[in-house]
Amino acid sequence: xxxxxxxxxxxxxxxxxxxxxxxxxxxxxxxxxxxxxxxxxxxxxxxxxxxxxxxxxxxxxxxxxxxxxxxxxxxxxxxxxxxxxxxxxxxxxxxxxxxxxxxxxxxxxxxxxxxxxxxxxxxxxxxxxxxxxxxxxxxxxxxxxxxxxxxxxxxxxxxxxxxxxxxxxxxxxxxxxxxxxxxxxxxxxxxxxxxxxxxxxxxxxxxxxxxxxxxxxxxxxxxxxxxxxxxxxxxxxxxxxxxxxxxxxxxxxxxxxxxxxxxxxxxxxxxxxxxxxxxxxxxxxxxxxxxxxxxxxxxxxxxxxxxxxxxxxxxxxxxxxxxxxxxxxxxxxxxxxxxxxxxxxxxxxxxxxxxxxxxxxxxxxxxxxxxxxxxxxxxxxxxxxxxxxxxxxxxxxxxxxxxxxxxxxxxxxxxxxxxxxxxxxxxxxxxxxxxxxxxxxxxxxxxxxxxxxxxxxxxxxxxxxxxxxxxxxxxxxxxxxxxxxxxxxxxxxxxxxxxxxxxxxxxxxxxxxxxxxxxxxxxxxxxxxxxxxxxxxxxxxxxxxxxxxxxxxxxxxxxxxxxxxxxxxxxxxxxxxxxxxxxxxxxxxxxxxxxxxxxxxxxxxxxxxxxxxxxxxxxxxxxxxxxxxxxxxxxxxxxxxxxxxxxxxxxxxxxxxxxxxxxxxxxxxxxxxxxxxxxxxxxxxxxxx
Numbered sequence: 001x002x003x004x005x006x007x008x009x010x011x012x013x014x015x016x017x018x019x020x021x022x023x024x025x026x027x028x029x030x031x032x033x034x035x036x037x038x039x040x041x042x043x044x045x046x047x048x049x050x051x052x053x054x055x056x057x058x059x060x061x062x063x064x065x066x067x068x069x070x071x072x073x074x075x076x077x078x079x080x081x082x083x084x085x086x087x088x089x090x091x092x093x094x095x096x097x098x099x100x101x102x103x104x105x106x107x108x109x110x111x112x113x114x115x116x117x118x119x120x121x122x123x124x125x126x127x128x129x130x131x132x133x134x135x136x137x138x139x140x141x142x143x144x145x146x147x148x149x150x151x152x153x154x155x156x157x158x159x160x161x162x163x164x165x166x167x168x169x170x171x172x173x174x175x176x177x178x179x180x181x182x183x184x185x186x187x188x189x190x191x192x193x194x195x196x197x198x199x200x201x202x203x204x205x206x207x208x209x210x211x212x213x214x215x216x217x218x219x220x221x222x223x224x225x226x227x228x229x230x231x232x233x234x235x236x237x238x239x240x241x242x243x244x245x246x247x248x249x250x251x252x253x254x255x256x257x258x259x260x261x262x263x264x265x266x267x268x269x270x271x272x273x274x275x276x277x278x279x280x281x282x283x284x285x286x287x288x289x290x291x292x293x294x295x296x297x298x299x300x301x302x303x304x305x306x307x308x309x310x311x312x313x314x315x316x317x318x319x320x321x322x323x324x325x326x327x328x329x330x331x332x333x334x335x336x337x338x339x340x341x342x343x344x345x346x347x348x349x350x351x352x353x354x355x356x357x358x359x360x361x362x363x364x365x366x367x368x369x370x371x372x373x374x375x376x377x378x379x380x381x382x383x384x385x386x387x388x389x390x391x392x393x394x395x396x397x398x399x400x401x402x403x404x405x406x407x408x409x410x411x412x413x414x415x416x417x418x419x420x421x422x423x424x425x426x427x428x429x430x431x432x433x434x435x436x437x438x439x440x441x442x443x444x445x446x447x448x449x450x451x452x453x454x455x456x457x458x459x460x461x462x463x464x465x466x467x468x469x470x471x472x473x474x475x476x477x478x479x480x481x482x483x484x485x486x487x488x489x490x491x492x493x494x495x496x497x498x499x500x501x502x503x504x505x506x507x508x509x510x511x512x513x514x515x516x517x518x519x520x521x522x523x524x525x526x527x528x529x530x531x532x533x534x535x536x537x538x539x540x541x542x543x544x545x546x547x548x549x550x551x552x553x554x555x556x557x558x559x560x561x562x563x564x565x566x567x568x569x570x571x572x573x574x575x576x577x578x579x580x581x582x583x584x585x586x587x588x589x590x591x592x593x594x595x596x597x598x599x600x601x602x603x604x605x606x607x608x609x610x611x612x613x614x615x616x617x618x619x620x621x622x623x624x625x626x627x628x629x630x631x632x633x634x635x636x637x638x639x640x641x642x643x644x645x646x647x648x649x650x651x652x653x654x655x656x657x658x659x660x661x662x663x664x665x666x667x668x669x670x671x672x673x674x675x676x677x678x679x680x681x682x683x684x685x686x687x688x689x
Contacts, residue, residue: 021091021125026101028108028122030057030077030088032115033191050079050088053118057088057111064107068219069246069289071097075104085185095250097291099222105130105153106215113156119191120153121184130158134207136448146180149187152198158205159198161190224293225285225396229341232280232382234348237369239383239391242287244351245344247360249292252347253299259350263305275352275370276345278311280379283337284388285396286344294403296343308342315339410644445665446644 021027032049054077061075072095080089094100101124108120126132127144128151141163142150150161163180182190190197214221230238238245251259263274288296304312315338322334348366351358355367373381388394650661 023125024095025091025093026104026122026124027091028104028120031119031188032117033119034117050086053115054079054088056114060111061107064216064219069243069287069292071095071100071246071291075107097289102211103219106212109153109156109212112153116155121151122153130208133210134204137203137207149182149184157200158208159200161187161198222289224288224290224400225393225398226288226293226340227283227285227337227397228344229281229283229337230345231276231278232282234276234345235282235284235388236382237366238286240369241362241365244362244366245286245288246292247363248344248347248351249296251350252343253295255350262353263346263349274307274349276349278308278345282388284394296340297403299343301343304342305346312338312342445647449643449647
């Protein structure tokens with residue numbers, strides 16, 4: 001079947017190129033579908049209704065996000081009339097904070113519940129990202145090549161326009177294939193003419209709106225308050241425009257040498273040329289989102305600006321003194337506010353210098369505040385200490401342990417035991433790992449990967465992506481016929497390969513595979529016994545079947561030799577991986593075993609010089625208090641822990657580029673943020689130094 005030719009500019013029916021939103025941007029369109037109206041003047045007549053929807057959306061956003069800090073751009077709507085279509089349109093750049101995107105989806109879904117004739121389409125640079133979330137439960141006919149303009153939000157529910165097979169007047173079957181892809185006007189026509197046609201699937205909706213279950217509580221849960229030491233002048237600016245922390249953080253996070261040159265120059269070492277010199281420092285609480293706080297906390301800032309060197313050296317000296325008194329927490333409390341304050345102040349310095357030419361409204365407001373402050377008398381107009389004490393949450397300092405990963409808690413959370421499970425030592429073990437969303441995502445990642453490996457429908461071709469690359473499939477049909485005979489000559493044992501892969505990855509052996517292997521072993525023994533019986537039956541049988549027997553014996557011998565070579569190769573690979581610790585499920589177990597060895601030797605009556613049992617033997621004595629049930633539970637936990645740990649380390653090694661771990665997780669409908677590394681070791685060195 002020949003694929004339809006692509007329409008080009010000038011061809012009849014060409015509706016323009018398909019535009020995609022920029023990277024890290026979400027685009028949304030809101031339509032009022034009037035089943036009686038049909039374009040033209042009716043589109044203009046619907047404008048007052050669209051204005052009512054816009055006002056309701058702005059009011060709803062103000063109610064939910066009054067204290068929220070958008071990463072780059074806020075939720076916004078404007079009226080558009082284009083190609084006879086009147087609708088509300090908006091685009092938001094969410095930067096590195098994908099929570100902004102899902103907050104917008106939540107706002108739109110709640111808005112659709114208020115207006116019964118409102119139909120909403122939302123998408124980003126990845127396309128229909130709501131379907132990406134539900135990739136595991138999508139029907140086979142719904143592929144990325146034809147899902148554009150099919151996904152809508154109406155009355156708080158997810159609606160999908162199904163495929164309509166229509167044949168043109170030519171009557172040829174090739175003319176029906178192009179109906180799978182629909183344009184925006186065609187989708188609106190379908191909704192207007194048959195509003196009940198778009199299907200609603202509870203399974204797809206549950207997966208697509210999975211992240212919305214945590215809203216609206218997630219709006220406040222995503223915020224983080226931290227104490228930082230900043231100049232009084234900057235404290236006044238942040239108190240007046242708290243949302244300015246987002247562009248200032250991004251200015252620091254994405255800084256370049258050109259923007260840093262005025263701040264790092266020797267002429268600014270006296271602080272006279274700086275807008276926010278490090279003088280008259282005060283410690284106040286600043287509101288961040290968790291993404292903004294993590295961006296500042298994880299960034300290395302070396303060397304510091306010349307004007308901050310004296311302040312930083314004094315803070316490091318105080319931290320070193322506290323560390324010498326065995327008070328490491330107090331040392332970090334003295335150093336961390338200064339370092340965070342230096343980063344925030346540097347970000348505002350760069351933001352204010354380029355505010356007049358910035359596209360950010362908040363940045364321009366910061367410049368206006370600075371101008372007004374100079375007109376009001378400069379430092380004399382700044383708030384006093386008593387005024388600052390009356391500010392809301394001025395001393396609030398949230399715990400930032402959500403940035404840390406305790407692998408013991410990580411292991412328990414994968415098994416779903418959490419706070420109520422056994423801690424294995426008390427103390428910090430009673431503390432849950434991460435937040436509820438992180439726990440759910442980790443368990444979902446492990447379960448999907450195991451389901452991917454245990455897929456009984458998968459064959460030699462590996463993972464199947466239905467209805468993808470249709471053109472390539474059509475071109476390869478001739479080649480498949482030529483290579484079919486060659487494939488028949490290849491002998492491949494799927495069960496054996498799956499068992500070996502499971503052993504290498506630390507997964508438990510499948511019972512079905514073990515039974516099948518046992519049956520194969522028994523079959524070989526029976527065949528050998530039958531061959532022995534046949535050989536003793538006389539010379540007549542041998543002479544009649546000499547040719548066929550010799551051929552089959554050669555095949556069996558070759559197969560056994562190949563299997564033996566594969567086993568030897570796998571054993572060598574496994575030994576090498578174990579030697580490097582790659583297959584160690586729990587590194588702490590190795591340490592416990594080494595620590596327990598002297599006790600075992602003493603209990604068995606052997607010292608270091610004893611050699612009565614030989615070097616190759618070990619004492620298999622259990623320590624008091626060990627229980628077999630706990631060992632069984634820990635084995636299951638270690639398997640999930642090892643799998644998730646290897647997946648995350650593999651993804652981290654990609655350094656933000658494409659790689660096997662990222663591609664595999666994408667096939668399973670999961671995406672991970674880019675890893676920027678951590679500075680824990682550097683911070684510890686500073687405290688110790």
